[in-house]
Amino acid sequence: MHSRFKMKYYGIADSRVKRIIRFPTRYEEGIVPNTVAVMQPAGTKKYSEIWAMYKLVDNHRQAMTKSKFQMTKQQKLKIITVWRYPGVSPKRDPIPREVLEEIKSLL
Secondary structure, three states: OHHHHHHHHHHOOOOHHHHHHOOEEEEEEEEEEEEEEEEEOOOOOOOEEEEEEEEEEEEEEEEEOOOOOEEEEEEEEEEEEEEEEEEOOOOOOOOOHHHHHHHHOOO
């Protein structure tokens, strides 16, 4: 609900958040443990940025196969928050390349 409220407050569409997560300009470690923050510039002049913070969570679900139940484990993204940053933010802790490749393989 927090991310929905922030999206409405800043006037950011669902599709824009998905695009930021799929094709970010910059990846950083989130301030919350085990989260990722991604950014894209807002507009053509690059005077502001749109950020999204998300976390990978495990989703256990039951799937029926040949009259027996199996637990399957899938990873989903949980969007924690979205915000607009006025100006250009300073670079902080970049995420290692190996972790980025693992995240991209899940998308």
